[in-house]
Amino acid sequence: MISELLDPNNIYMWILIVGIIVFAIAIMSRPFSTYLKFVYPNAKFESIGNPFIKIKNIESIIDNKNIDSFKESVNTYRDYNLKGEKVYDIQKSLDENLLQNFVMMKNDSSKKMKDFFNIYFEKLDLHLIKTAIKHKISNREINDDIIEKTFNKNYRKLVIKIKDSKKDELANILKNFGISEKLVNSISEDKIDFLLIDSYVDKYFIDRLNNVKVPYRCDIGKKKFLKTFIDILNIKNLLRAKQNGYNIEDCKKLFIDNGNEIPEWKYIELSKIDSVSQIISALEGTSFFNVLKDNIEKYNNDKSTQIFETALDCLFIDLVSKISMKNYTNIGPTLRFLISKEFEIMNLKIISKGISERISKDIIKDLIVIEEA
Numbered sequence: 001m002i003s004e005l006l007d008p009n010n011i012y013m014w015i016l017i018v019g020i021i022v023f024a025i026a027i028m029s030r031p032f033s034t035y036l037k038f039v040y041p042n043a044k045f046e047s048i049g050n051p052f053i054k055i056k057n058i059e060s061i062i063d064n065k066n067i068d069s070f071k072e073s074v075n076t077y078r079d080y081n082l083k084g085e086k087v088y089d090i091q092k093s094l095d096e097n098l099l100q101n102f103v104m105m106k107n108d109s110s111k112k113m114k115d116f117f118n119i120y121f122e123k124l125d126l127h128l129i130k131t132a133i134k135h136k137i138s139n140r141e142i143n144d145d146i147i148e149k150t151f152n153k154n155y156r157k158l159v160i161k162i163k164d165s166k167k168d169e170l171a172n173i174l175k176n177f178g179i180s181e182k183l184v185n186s187i188s189e190d191k192i193d194f195l196l197i198d199s200y201v202d203k204y205f206i207d208r209l210n211n212v213k214v215p216y217r218c219d220i221g222k223k224k225f226l227k228t229f230i231d232i233l234n235i236k237n238l239l240r241a242k243q244n245g246y247n248i249e250d251c252k253k254l255f256i257d258n259g260n261e262i263p264e265w266k267y268i269e270l271s272k273i274d275s276v277s278q279i280i281s282a283l284e285g286t287s288f289f290n291v292l293k294d295n296i297e298k299y300n301n302d303k304s305t306q307i308f309e310t311a312l313d314c315l316f317i318d319l320v321s322k323i324s325m326k327n328y329t330n331i332g333p334t335l336r337f338l339i340s341k342e343f344e345i346m347n348l349k350i351i352s353k354g355i356s357e358r359i360s361k362d363i364i365k366d367l368i369v370i371e372e373a
Contacts (some may be wrong), residue, residue: 014042034128037110037215038330044108045337051077052344053371055137067356074348087356091349098345099124099151102338112215116222117211119208120338126153130201132162134194135186164322171315178205195244199237199254206230206256212332221327224260225335231259232312234267235288242276246329261286270320276305298366306367313369317343321371341370 020025051057052074064070071082071090079101082093102124106117128146135142142163150156154177161173176186183200185256206226214222237254246254251271258264273279280292291311298307320339324332347368354364 005234017106028203036333038110041105041108041110042328042333045105045333047327048079048337050337050340050344050371052347053369055339055370056363056371058347058351058368061351062354062361064355065134067352070352070355078358087352090352094147094345094348094352095124098341101341102248105334105338109197110215111194112213113334114184115212116209116214119212122152122155122205122208123151123221123342125150126201126205128159130198131158132171132196133187133201136162136165137192140165180207193250193253195237195240195246196253199256201373202233203256206233210257218327218331221323221331221335224326225320227258227260228316228323230257231262231288232316234259234262235283235306235312236290236309237271238267238279239276239308242274243303243305276308288312288315289321310367310369313343314372317369340371 016024027094052061060069061064061073064073067090068085071084074080075080080097082090082097099121102117102121105112106121109117128150132142132146134140134147142159147156147159149165150159158173158177163169165173171184171188174187175181179263180200180203183197183204186196186200206229210223210226233256234254237256238251241251241254248271252268255264255267262270270279270282273282277296280289280296283289283292291314292308295307295311299305320336324336326332327335350367351364353359354367
């Protein structure tokens with residue numbers, strides 16, 4: 001039987017050989033096919049760059065004396081065309097710039113990245129969703145400005161529903177939308193924890209991003225990126241909670257998910273520690289320890305965890321840059337440009353607000369997220 005199959009004159013032998021060759025080529029070409037999908041977009045993103053996460057460019061922008069000179073300075077850079085005379089209009093223009101960049105990234109990338117971008121874009125509206133929920137719970141008016149700022153059509157409909165509903169209808173609205181049952185239950189309790197609302201909305205977003213499919217061999221970079229983001233969110237939540245005097249059980253509720261360096265058991269151990277400074281000491285051996293330790297003195301003076309949050313955001317850019325290098329032939333540079341563009345726009349919004357309100361340069365610099373030199 002085998003000898004007949006291997007007979008050179010047997011047509012089935014040649015069909016088998018051709019089949020094996022085609023299969024081998026298909027297997028070997030998959031990584032190369034993924035590489036081809038990212039050659040053009042990654043090259044384009046790197047050529048655009050992110051000037052406003054670099055300290056030299058940031059300092060030159062902060063030096064502007066008024067909002068008009070700020071706008072002119074920013075508009076000298078490629079891909080910026082800020083409009084408006086007031087801070088509100090300029091910040092709106094910056095938001096539009098961010099959205100335009102996101103749309104550009106989606107259009108220039110592989111179609112297999114479409115779902116990833118669609119979900120990631122939802123991040124722009126998360127703070128508005130949180131605000132709408134908190135306003136409804138607190139019997140505060142949800143003004144039209146919140147609705148107008150939403151980019152995602154489904155989120156806009158959600159905010160409108162929340163605005164037009166009664167307070168006791170909120171849980172049902174969120175449940176029907178698909179937001180986690182934990183969030184729905186939390187807003188039904190007598191004592192509502194606003195920090196917990198933030199955490200559950202973030203988890204809803206992360207779960208969706210975690211489940212979205214990306215091109216072949218890109219899942220490694222995406223998971224590393226997402227788990228790093230989760231680590232930083234967990235640390236931020238825990239530091240805020242301890243600053244506000246939360247007990248162990250309340251701290252546990254803020255846990256988002258397992259990250260790269262902080263699994264659930266580690267988070268629970270950290271929750272048992274009483275002070276912010278002690279938590280930072282317990283993070284020794286992780287990527288986050290040095291930047292947090294270096295800012296303890298500032299924290300002791302100001303008693304604000306914002307110092308640590310800004311330091312963690314700066315570190316996040318650095319960690320994503322390393323992820324980008326390890327995944328350079330596929331999703332890496334895309335992820336780096338994506339988060340760098342977000343921080344870049346955030347920096348410009350902070351600076352424009354600071355200049356308009358004549359806030360000192362030192363205070364503005366403390367809020368800026370910069371890339372390591």
